[in-house]
Amino acid sequence: MATPKSLPGMDDILPGEIEKWQAIEEKAKEVFCLYGYSEIRTPILEEISLFRQSVGDDTDIVQKQMFSLQADSEKEICLRPEQTASIVRAYIEHSIAKKEEMTKYYYSGPMFRRERPQRGRKRQFYQIGAEAIGSNSSYLDAEIIFLISDILKAVKVGNYQIELSSIGCRGCQPKYKAALKQYFQSKIKLLCQDCQRRFKTNILRILDCKKEGCQMVIQKAPSVLDYLCEKCNKHFEGVQDGLNLAGIPCHLSEVSLRTDSSQCVINPRIVRGLDYYTNTVFEFTHPDLGSQNALAAGGRYNNLIGEMGGENQPAIGFSLGIERVSAVSGLVPEEDSPFIFFAPLGQAAYREAYRIMQGLRRKGVASEIDYQDKSLKAQMRAADKLGAKWVAILGEKELKKKVIILRNMETKEQEEINLRDVIQKVTSRQVTSKK
Ligand SMILES: [Zn+2]
Ligand SMILES: [Zn+2]
Numbered sequence: 001m002a003t004p005k006s007l008p009g010m011d012d013i014l015p016g017e018i019e020k021w022q023a024i025e026e027k028a029k030e031v032f033c034l035y036g037y038s039e040i041r042t043p044i045l046e047e048i049s050l051f052r053q054s055v056g057d058d059t060d061i062v063q064k065q066m067f068s069l070q071a072d073s074e075k076e077i078c079l080r081p082e083q084t085a086s087i088v089r090a091y092i093e094h095s096i097a098k099k100e101e102m103t104k105y106y107y108s109g110p111m112f113r114r115e116r117p118q119r120g121r122k123r124q125f126y127q128i129g130a131e132a133i134g135s136n137s138s139y140l141d142a143e144i145i146f147l148i149s150d151i152l153k154a155v156k157v158g159n160y161q162i163e164l165s166s167i168g169c170r171g172c173q174p175k176y177k178a179a180l181k182q183y184f185q186s187k188i189k190l191l192c193q194d195c196q197r198r199f200k201t202n203i204l205r206i207l208d209c210k211k212e213g214c215q216m217v218i219q220k221a222p223s224v225l226d227y228l229c230e231k232c233n234k235h236f237e238g239v240q241d242g243l244n245l246a247g248i249p250c251h252l253s254e255v256s257l258r259t260d261s262s263q264c265v266i267n268p269r270i271v272r273g274l275d276y277y278t279n280t281v282f283e284f285t286h287p288d289l290g291s292q293n294a295l296a297a298g299g300r301y302n303n304l305i306g307e308m309g310g311e312n313q314p315a316i317g318f319s320l321g322i323e324r325v326s327a328v329s330g331l332v333p334e335e336d337s338p339f340i341f342f343a344p345l346g347q348a349a350y351r352e353a354y355r356i357m358q359g360l361r362r363k364g365v366a367s368e369i370d371y372q373d374k375s376l377k378a379q380m381r382a383a384d385k386l387g388a389k390w391v392a393i394l395g396e397k398e399l400k401k402k403v404i405i406l407r408n409m410e411t412k413e414q415e416e417i418n419l420r421d422v423i424q425k426v427t428s429r430q431v432t433s434k435k
Contacts, residue, residue: 009123056275079112092310120292129319136314138238156330176227296320337387
């Protein structure tokens with residue numbers, strides 16, 4: 001029989017790597033608290049119609065990448081490919097709009113897309129993100145950008161680039177789409193198969209195509225910023241004002257030139273790949289990530305809640321990929337080492353050491369003991385490998401004297417301690433060492 005293996009694009013995250021993920025989640029959580037966001041957790045399985053309706057029928061996600069399955073009933077369900085749709089569903093389902101005027105949620109968890117697994121792209125991938133619902137203020141858009149920047153700083157990611165644009169509202173988008181139609185009409189043969197389909201179904205999405213042939217054509221396409229209505233233009237200026245006010249200056253860039261992370265590049269070529277976006281869209285990219293270079297991305301979705309049957313509420317959100325952030329993060333998480341390792345010799349000493357060890361654990365002292373009948377020498381090596389600060393040696397001789405030998409693994413100094421004082425003395429030493 002073949003040895004079992006995990007599915008392609010679905011990885012095990014083992015100790016050694018997971019500590020960095022935990023640190024990223026913890027730091028992100030601290031930043032979310034500072035900005036007033038509360039956690040929400042929604043189910044991993046949802047009805048497939050939820051994503052058809054929100055993400056959009058003509059997106060790659062819905063067309064090609066859904067992990068769908070048939071539930072017992074006639075309902076078709078799927079593993080969530082992203083989180084915003086589920087949060088909006090929950091927001092409507094629990095009538096949150098009636099309970100609070102402004103809602104700020106954050107989340108962390110796995111998402112699923114049936115893509116060809118490659119560098120930087122998994123089929124089960126993890127995202128941290130947030131949604132702010134109930135305001136169309138430009139300053140809220142700026143807040144989301146500050147929030148992401150602060151998370152990236154907290155997890156020691158540098159050298160990223162912030163790119164910002166606006167894709168307008170349902171009022172100004174038709175005019176821009178008409179201009180695109182006119183522009184791409186004569187060049188349709190130069191576009192890839194997908195883009196030729198997009199030309200008919202959702203022309204904006206052509207701007208999203210990464211294929212080289214298409215990119216050549218896209219670069220000379222009309223800029224969305226020339227087609228924004230007055231209201232959208234004012235909103236977009238407001239976002240830049242918010243960013244400028246508190247330390248992220250914005251520049252317009254024709255090609256997306258790299259600048260340092262404390263600045264924001266206005267790049268009118270950003271189109272997020274989902275149907276629900278309106279107005280502000282943004283991406284945080286990192287040059288070390290290769291072709292899948294987005295660390296975080298998001299945008300405003302002012303019509304989605306209304307379109308999904310809720311009372312219309314303006315909203316904005318983002319998500320950040322934990323795998324990609326972890327790949328470029330300079331965080332070095334501390335390893336979890338036992339404070340004390342017990343090295344007993346002989347059955348009677350083992351039983352005594354075992355009893356004391358449990359007592360110490362109950363006092364909050366990380367303690368470990370050998371479970372493999374090792375020799376004293378091998379136990380000392382094990383303690384060293386685990387990074388224990390102290391080793392407690394207990395042989396027959398010590399047991400008779402009712403003492404234990406405490407060895408400082410750093411200085412190699414040893415001392416005898418009365419068996420009855422071990423718990424109290426070791427506990428107080430741990431307190432001192434933590435100061
Ligand atoms: Zn508009
Ligand atoms: Zn294309």
